Amino acid sequence: MENFENIIEVKNLVKKFGSFVANDNLTFNVKRGEIFGFLGANGAGKTTAIKILSGLSFPTSGDVNVAGFDVYREREKVKKNIGYMSQKFSLYEDLTVRENIRFYGGIYGLSSKYIKEKTESLLERLKMTDIQDSLIKSLPLGWKQKIAFSVALFHEPKIVFLDEPTGGVDPITRRDFWEMIYETSDSGITVFVTTHYMDEAEYCDRVSIMDKGRIEGLDTPGELKKQFDAQNMDEVFIKIAR
Amino acid sequence: MKKIKYILQKEFIQIFRNKTMLPLIFGVPIIQLVVLVHAATLEMKSIDMYVVDKDLSSLSHKMVSKFEGSPFYNVSGVSFSIKEANEAIEKNQADFILQIPYGFERDLMRENSAQVQLLIDGINGTAASLINAYSTSVITDFNRNIIVDLTKMPQVKDLNPIAIETSYWYNPELNYKIYMLPGILVILVTIVSMFLAAMNIVREKEIGTIEQLNVTPIKKFEFIAGKLVPFLIIALFELAFGLAIGKIFFHIPMVGSIPLLFGFTVVYLLVVLGIGLFISTISSTQQQVMFIAFFFMLVFILMSGIFTPTESMPMWAQKVNIINPFYYFMRVIRMILLKGSGFWDISYEFFSLLIYAVVMLSLSVWRYRKVA
Numbered sequence: 316m317e318n319f320e321n322i323i324e325v326k327n328l329v330k331k332f333g334s335f336v337a338n339d340n341l342t343f344n345v346k347r348g349e350i351f352g353f354l355g356a357n358g359a360g361k362t363t364a365i366k367i368l369s370g371l372s373f374p375t376s377g378d379v380n381v382a383g384f385d386v387y388r389e390r391e392k393v394k395k396n397i398g399y400m401s402q403k404f405s406l407y408e409d410l411t412v413r414e415n416i417r418f419y420g421g422i423y424g425l426s427s428k429y430i431k432e433k434t435e436s437l438l439e440r441l442k443m444t445d446i447q448d449s450l451i452k453s454l455p456l457g458w459k460q461k462i463a464f465s466v467a468l469f470h471e472p473k474i475v476f477l478d479e480p481t482g483g484v485d486p487i488t489r490r491d492f493w494e495m496i497y498e499t500s501d502s503g504i505t506v507f508v509t510t511h512y513m514d515e516a517e518y519c520d521r522v523s524i525m526d527k528g529r530i531e532g533l534d535t536p537g538e539l540k541k542q543f544d545a546q547n548m549d550e551v552f553i554k555i556a557r
Numbered sequence: 558m559k560k561i562k563y564i565l566q567k568e569f570i571q572i573f574r575n576k577t578m579l580p581l582i583f584g585v586p587i588i589q590l591v592v593l594v595h596a597a598t599l600e601m602k603s604i605d606m607y608v609v610d611k612d613l614s615s616l617s618h619k620m621v622s623k624f625e626g627s628p629f630y631n632v633s634g635v636s637f638s639i640k641e642a643n644e645a646i647e648k649n650q651a652d653f654i655l656q657i658p659y660g661f662e663r664d665l666m667r668e669n670s671a672q673v674q675l676l677i678d679g680i681n682g683t684a685a686s687l688i689n690a691y692s693t694s695v696i697t698d699f700n701r702n703i704i705v706d707l708t709k710m711p712q713v714k715d716l717n718p719i720a721i722e723t724s725y726w727y728n729p730e731l732n733y734k735i736y737m738l739p740g741i742l743v744i745l746v747t748i749v750s751m752f753l754a755a756m757n758i759v760r761e762k763e764i765g766t767i768e769q770l771n772v773t774p775i776k777k778f779e780f781i782a783g784k785l786v787p788f789l790i791i792a793l794f795e796l797a798f799g800l801a802i803g804k805i806f807f808h809i810p811m812v813g814s815i816p817l818l819f820g821f822t823v824v825y826l827l828v829v830l831g832i833g834l835f836i837s838t839i840s841s842t843q844q845q846v847m848f849i850a851f852f853f854m855l856v857f858i859l860m861s862g863i864f865t866p867t868e869s870m871p872m873w874a875q876k877v878n879i880i881n882p883f884y885y886f887m888r889v890i891r892m893i894l895l896k897g898s899g900f901w902d903i904s905y906e907f908f909s910l911l912i913y914a915v916v917m918l919s920l921s922v923w924r925y926r927k928v929a
Contacts, residue, residue, distance in 0.1 A: 369772050370771075370772060370927075371768060371771055371772060371927075391774045392774075394772060394773060394774040395774045397772065399768075399769065399772040401765060401768050401769065403764075403765030403768065404764075404765065405765055405766050405768065405769035406766075407567070407571070407766060408764070409571055409574055409575070410567065410570060410571065414567070414570060417563070418563055418564075418566070418567045419769075419773070421559070421560060421562070421563025421564075421566075422560045422563055422564065422770070422773050422775045422779075423773055423774065424559065424560060424774070
């Protein structure tokens with residue numbers, strides 16, 4: 316790794332599905348420890364890009380470096396260092412809270428002693444010790460998402476990718492969730508988050524806005540507002556998407 | 558290796574927590590074996606006959622009562638009109654017509670020969686030829702008695718100078734159940750392993766958890782082993798359960814080595830699970846899995862030799878059976894249980910399936926993509 320500042324380096328990333336270009340020549344860097352907002356309308360290519368960064372999909376061309384590893388050649392090493400929470404809900408509904416944590420910890424190769432200890436402290440922190448033996452399907456959506464986020468962080472990755480983590484939850488739960496994101500970022504983990512909510516964009520250190528497969532704006536929320544002569548992120552977004 | 562343990566643990570929790578799974582694993586085999594083994598019989602009982610006796614002589618009566626006396630026949634109608642008899646066949650009220658022409662007794666007395674006619678409903682070819690065979694033997698028997706009666710020579714007892722003594726090996730009473738039960742067990746074990754494994758993996762695709770697994774550093778073989786082993790164990794348990802039912806309710810013989818049967822089953826299951834896994838890699842919904850699996854199962858089962866001997870199939874069909882896993886297992890389970898065949902007797906089937914398993918599993922490991 317030449318640049319210790321950048322934990323994700325993307326250069327001329329292109330992803331095509333047949334003749335459709337989902338990611339058109341993306342170039343950007345994400346700094347270690349920052350909260351990086353990845354914005355764009357539906358179908359702008361956010362999920363495609365996040366899948367490439369997390370090793371779920373191959374890029375058509377371009378250089379992609381995540382946590383110091385090439386996503387082409389060192390995919391398995393990339394995977395050890397990242398956490399991922401998809402917009403499609405990804406815990407097992409028919410397993411309990413504790414069983415879900417144990418399973419995901421287990422397939423990351425963590426020792427059972429470590430899993431046990433860490434589960435206790437995690438449950439305490441989430442104030443979920445009482446419901447540890449409840450099935451996931453019996454819990455409200457907001458709780459599930461907190462657990463899913465914690466599970467994505469369980470193996471202590473360097474970066475966590477959150478693909479629309481707050482879709483469909485109430486404003487209070489959303490605020491709680493962002494508290495968790497701040498805590499995560501404070502502990503030195505890079506957070507890469509996509510969202511539809513423009514108020515959430517304000518919480519990010521830096522924001523990139525995609526439209527039709529291209530990155531049309533990338534800076535701090537303050538700079539973007541200046542650049543597009545807008546009052547808030549909503550306006551910035553609308554100006555770009557038009 | 559440790560990771561596989563966690564997958565196994567998770568799969569077993571999910572399987573046993575699923576309310577429909579346990580009845581499926583325990584209930585279905587009992588029903589399938591008890592119902593199907595009794596139902597899927599080729600023996601004919603209560604054949605419906607329609608009698609058109611135009612002679613109405615004492616000999617014609619004797620012949621009819623010969624049929625009536627047999628437990629296999631059941632006279633469903635009597636008439637002088639062949640037209641009415643035909644109608645009975647069309648309405649499915651009769652399986653065949655016995656027509657005794659006018660002058661039957663007279664011809665037999667004068668000319669020492671007479672004719673009767675059997676008109677058989679031939680829609681089900683197998684049933685028709687069985688009816689023909691049974692009825693012919695009834696009439697032959699009747700013939701022999703006539704000659705003795707007419708010639709009044711009781712000393713001529715044996716009219717067949719060459720006596721044929723038939724003995725059926727391995728299944729001396731030609732008990733159809735003993736033949737069918739192992740075949741149905743094969744289907745049962747296959748359904749449980751192939752369907753459940755394929756459905757399980759596709760379900761993870763549908764609910765999206767597969768993506769969460771694909772971002773972990775888990776290796777393909779760990780994932781696949783973790784997914785297949787639970788169903789291998791359940792299928793082996795199913796075999797044991799089915800054999801126990803067979804022993805208790807049907808007294809099926811177990812002449813050969815049971816460990817050999819289980820060893821062979823493991824190889825067979827690797828093939829079937831490989832096919833199930835392959836189907837799951839090319840499908841994205843459970844409906845697709847059901848459809849593809851059902852199609853192959855139907856073709857494979859009908860060609861496997863469960864009802865009809867594969868040797869009597871056309872040459873091309875026998876060639877197709879090379880890729881039919883049922884075909885091998887259907888032969889071997891019967892060979893081991895009923896004949897007591899040893900390892901060298903089934904080595905051709907064993908090694909064929911072993912190669913098949915390697916091919917199928919590598920194909921599906923290759924086809925299974927962590928990355929799109």
